[in-house]
Amino acid sequence: xxxxxxxxxxxxxxxxxxxxxxxxxxxxxxxxxxxxxxxxxxxxxxxxxxxxxxxxxxxxxxxxxxxxxxxxxxxxxxxxxxxxxxxxxxxxxxxxxxxxxxxxxxxxxxxxxxxxxxxxxxxxxxxxxxxxxxxxxxxxxxxxxxxxxxxxxxxxxxxxxxxxxxxxxxxxxxxxxxxxxxxxxxxxxxxxxxxxxxxxxxxxxxxxxxxxxxxxxxxxxxxxxxxxxxxxxxxxxxxxxxxxxxxxxxxxxxxxxxxxxxxxxxxxxx
Amino acid sequence: xxxxxxxxxxxxxxxxxxxxxxxxxxxxxxxxxxxxxxxxxxxxxxxxxxxxxxxxxxxxxxxxxxxxxxxxxxxxxxxxxxxxxxxxxxxxxxxxxxxxxxxxxxxxxxxxxxxxxxxxxxxxxxxxxxxxxxxxxxxxxxxxxxxxxxxxxxxxxxxxxxxxxxxxxxxxxxxxxxxxxxxx
Amino acid sequence: xxxxxxxxxxxxxxxxxxxxxxxxxxxxxxxxxxxxxxxxxxxxxxxxxxxxxxxxxxxxxxxxxxxxxxxxxxxxxxxxxxxxxxxxxxxxxxxxxxxxxxxxxxxxxxxxxxxxxxxxxxxxxxxxxxxxxxxxxxxxxxxxxxxxxxxxxxxxxxxxxxxxxxxxxxxxxxxxxxxxxxxxxxxxxxxxxxxxxxxxxxxxxxxxxxxxxxxxxxxxxxxxxxxxxxxxxxxxxxxxxxxxxxxxxxxxxxxxxxxxxxxxxxxxxxxxxxxxxxxxxxxxxxxxxxxxxxxxxxxxxxxxxxxxxxxxxxxxxxxxxxxxxxxxxxxxxxxxxxxxxxxxxxxx
Numbered sequence: 001x002x003x004x005x006x007x008x009x010x011x012x013x014x015x016x017x018x019x020x021x022x023x024x025x026x027x028x029x030x031x032x033x034x035x036x037x038x039x040x041x042x043x044x045x046x047x048x049x050x051x052x053x054x055x056x057x058x059x060x061x062x063x064x065x066x067x068x069x070x071x072x073x074x075x076x077x078x079x080x081x082x083x084x085x086x087x088x089x090x091x092x093x094x095x096x097x098x099x100x101x102x103x104x105x106x107x108x109x110x111x112x113x114x115x116x117x118x119x120x121x122x123x124x125x126x127x128x129x130x131x132x133x134x135x136x137x138x139x140x141x142x143x144x145x146x147x148x149x150x151x152x153x154x155x156x157x158x159x160x161x162x163x164x165x166x167x168x169x170x171x172x173x174x175x176x177x178x179x180x181x182x183x184x185x186x187x188x189x190x191x192x193x194x195x196x197x198x199x200x201x202x203x204x205x206x207x208x209x210x211x212x213x214x215x216x217x218x219x220x221x222x223x224x225x226x227x228x229x230x231x232x233x234x235x236x237x238x239x240x241x242x243x244x245x246x247x248x249x250x251x252x253x254x255x256x257x258x259x260x261x262x263x264x265x266x267x268x269x270x
Numbered sequence: 271x272x273x274x275x276x277x278x279x280x281x282x283x284x285x286x287x288x289x290x291x292x293x294x295x296x297x298x299x300x301x302x303x304x305x306x307x308x309x310x311x312x313x314x315x316x317x318x319x320x321x322x323x324x325x326x327x328x329x330x331x332x333x334x335x336x337x338x339x340x341x342x343x344x345x346x347x348x349x350x351x352x353x354x355x356x357x358x359x360x361x362x363x364x365x366x367x368x369x370x371x372x373x374x375x376x377x378x379x380x381x382x383x384x385x386x387x388x389x390x391x392x393x394x395x396x397x398x399x400x401x402x403x404x405x406x407x408x409x410x411x412x413x414x415x416x417x418x419x420x421x422x423x424x425x426x427x428x429x430x431x432x433x434x435x436x437x438x439x440x441x442x443x444x445x446x447x448x449x450x451x452x453x454x
Numbered sequence: 455x456x457x458x459x460x461x462x463x464x465x466x467x468x469x470x471x472x473x474x475x476x477x478x479x480x481x482x483x484x485x486x487x488x489x490x491x492x493x494x495x496x497x498x499x500x501x502x503x504x505x506x507x508x509x510x511x512x513x514x515x516x517x518x519x520x521x522x523x524x525x526x527x528x529x530x531x532x533x534x535x536x537x538x539x540x541x542x543x544x545x546x547x548x549x550x551x552x553x554x555x556x557x558x559x560x561x562x563x564x565x566x567x568x569x570x571x572x573x574x575x576x577x578x579x580x581x582x583x584x585x586x587x588x589x590x591x592x593x594x595x596x597x598x599x600x601x602x603x604x605x606x607x608x609x610x611x612x613x614x615x616x617x618x619x620x621x622x623x624x625x626x627x628x629x630x631x632x633x634x635x636x637x638x639x640x641x642x643x644x645x646x647x648x649x650x651x652x653x654x655x656x657x658x659x660x661x662x663x664x665x666x667x668x669x670x671x672x673x674x675x676x677x678x679x680x681x682x683x684x685x686x687x688x689x690x691x692x693x694x695x696x697x698x699x700x701x702x703x704x705x706x707x708x709x710x711x712x713x714x715x716x717x718x719x720x721x722x723x724x725x726x727x728x729x730x731x732x733x734x735x736x737x738x739x740x741x742x743x744x745x746x747x748x749x750x751x752x753x754x755x756x757x758x759x760x761x762x763x764x765x766x767x768x769x770x771x772x773x774x775x776x777x778x779x780x781x782x783x784x785x786x787x788x789x790x791x792x793x794x795x796x797x798x799x800x801x802x
Binding site for chain 3: 289293294295302303306312313314315316317318319323324326327331347
């Protein structure tokens with residue numbers, strides 16, 4: 001055995017090892033180049049997607065094109081006009097098919113002031129009728145009412161649009177309330193509700209320290225701005241003063257957390 | 271029917287491959303972690319809930335030297351699952367390459383009839399029946415040791431012994447009074 | 455005879471017994487019926503009996519009545535909503551103005567309606583920081599004063615259809631239902647067939663405040679973090695089907711920590727089906743039996759049984775209805791879907 005290990009066989013095995021390492025080094029190098037090229041390609045793609053997000057602003061959820069096309073391909077516009085229409089327009093929701101086309105899952109993203117908030121999902125049966133299977137939408141959003149009023153059976157897109165409006169508006173109002181609580185500690189939140197459709201705030205006027213009770217009614221649940229602003233104060237003249245009339249219209253037109261900043265700057269409130 | 275065959279693939283060098291089949295998928299994980307610690311031999315562990323094994327893994331699966339059925343005596347489902355899996359093994363495995371391992375034999379909620387049924391099953395198939403304690407590290411360690419002993423023989427890594435020979439010594443035998451009612 | 459009558463004394467005794475000594479200080483502070491000096495004088499390392507005596511003396515000094523003690527009890531219950539048994543009721547058919555009912559309106563309406571229905575009743579309403587409206591009702595009748603020792607607590611979130619009740623008796627239920635329906639501007643109320651010990655759990659279940667799993671093109675990035683880097687020598691043969699089962703279990707019940715329900719009850723009124731037992735199958739009447747699943751966290755147990763394969767997947771609607779419909783009491787008959795609480799039986 002020892003004589004052989006120094007002879008021909010050992011020389012052959014040495015050559016073999018050398019050849020292998022050369023090949024693997026080459027392989028490694030070409031592999032490295034490959035990966036580097038891939039990194040560059042992915043970086044470019046990332047920049048492109050970022051640009052797309054910018055243009056979509058509030059409705060910023062991406063829809064993968066490949067799935068869209070395959071879904072489009074199997075969806076006969078004659079039988080499912082609603083779904084077909086939905087697929088060819090952009091939305092702010094993501095939809096994927098489930099259970100071999102018998103169902104679909106819709107993901108509605110909410111955002112406010114360029115911040116992504118909660119995402120809500122609905123699992124829908126498409127056959128035999130369009131019916132909502134399960135969802136994670138809170139009970140104070142009148143889902144069944146919206147489905148009925150917007151003819152979910154015949155026009156899925158309109159229903160989803162309306163639902164998305166309600167959800168985004170709710171998320172927006174909720175976010176405003178959160179910001180008011182965080183950034184305006186001098187303003188006391190007297191009343192609010194889970195739907196964020198009512199907000200009662202207590203302001204303090206500087207110097208005199210008069211209290212002003214401000215009620216914001218958000219009766220249009222598809223909007224983030226109030227439909228009615230009502231002011232009450234111990235000083236009966238105050239709500240009618242020009243400064244406070246201006247504040248009133250400010251609160252009607254500007255999101256409350258921003259309106260409060262302005263009101264503080266103008267010296268209306270503490 | 272896709273049978274798992276004992277000799278259809280080449281063995282690995284200084285390697286032993288063991289398949290642990292357990293419906294509850296609990297004890298097999300701790301056994302696996304202990305088995306791979308073995309240094310003298312490379313032990314590869316495959317874990318399954320039941321047989322048959324998925325066809326997708328057929329190509330990449332190495333030759334299985336020993337199949338261990340882990341049965342929890344407190345669960346009828348565990349026993350039935352193991353029993354149902356037996357028909358997916360090539361008969362060649364039953365020449366020393368299968369063994370049964372039971373847990374919770376001393377547990378009050380394990381009916382004696384179930385242990386008797388397992389005994390009868392193991393005995394009819396000429397397989398060893400091991401008792402293990404799965405709750406403590408010591409229990410896991412001793413079960414691992416015993417499995418390794420059988421595994422090394424089944425993988426052909428012990429010079430003088432073969433699986434068939436050893437199984438003749440380790441196979442489960444039935445006590446003569448197994449069918450008589452017990453004192454409880 | 456001081457301001458504290460027997461009922462007040464008993465209520466106070468019961469409260470001090472129930473509230474752990476460590477919590478007693480904070481609860482009393484929240485109550486704010488004690489002066490600073492009185493609060494300082496309390497030594498919380500003393501025995502409960504001594505504390506009770508001390509408090510009784512202070513209450514007499516401050517001329518507090520049973521109504522004030524009731525306040526203290528309410529504070530304690532609001533801070534500890536997960537003790538006791540809660541039953542859910544659902545308001546039906548909202549009127550057009552149901553969505554704009556606000557707190558003051560609700561309070562006034564509820565108080566006035568309930569007082570109209572029962573002569574002697576003591577109602578206390580408090581709004582909690584999480585938007586929940588808490589109502590404490592002590593019931594009396596035409597001849598007797600309100601019994602503060604057996605109050606009913608009601609929790610309601612405005613603009614949602616759900617009402618949570620503790621221990622409603624059959625006499626009180628219709629009166630309470632009437633008052634609730636009128637003050638929330640709905641038209642009817644029915645039993646939602648959901649109950650549990652933890653208010654927060656049943657509330658989270660109904661308000662969808664837990665992590666639900668939906669089919670998605672983009673699996674969560676967190677899934678990679680969860681991948682336990684196992685030994686290279688250990689391989690799971692059926693990892694694919696295990697992952698499948700886990701996905702279906704999570705889609706049926708949810709991911710992560712689930713709201714803690716303690717039980718699910720199925721009342722079966724179906725015909726007996728077992729070919730090996732002729733005597734039972736020949737009977738005409740349905741076989742009545744009740745199946746109860748109990749656990750410290752029922753939903754997590756059900757999810758685990760589905761992902762481990764004990765319960766077959768896809769998960770049977772009998773089990774997945776618990777989170778889907780937000781119910782844990784079902785009546786199953788052979789007639790298929792009847793009134794909302796009935797479902798089709800399984801083939802087994």
